[in-house]
Amino acid sequence: MSQALRTADDGDDLETEQLRAAVAEARAAVQRGDVIPHDRVREWLLNLAQGKKAAAPRS
Numbered sequence: 001m002s003q004a005l006r007t008a009d010d011g012d013d014l015e016t017e018q019l020r021a022a023v024a025e026a027r028a029a030v031q032r033g034d035v036i037p038h039d040r041v042r043e044w045l046l047n048l049a050q051g052k053k054a055a056a057p058r059s
Helices: 010-032 038-049
Strands: none
16 A cells, blocks of 8 residues: 655754754764763663762763
């Protein structure tokens, strides 16, 4: 079965534009080296899961 194509409305356009802006911002952060290594994020999340209060890691 085929479904009718759905046309984009203004809300979809706004959401798409917001997603594109977020991706562009993330790519710029990576270029600047403004990232947090996976192992630091993992350690932080494991501490939170164990009920330990921990400050969020920063780059």
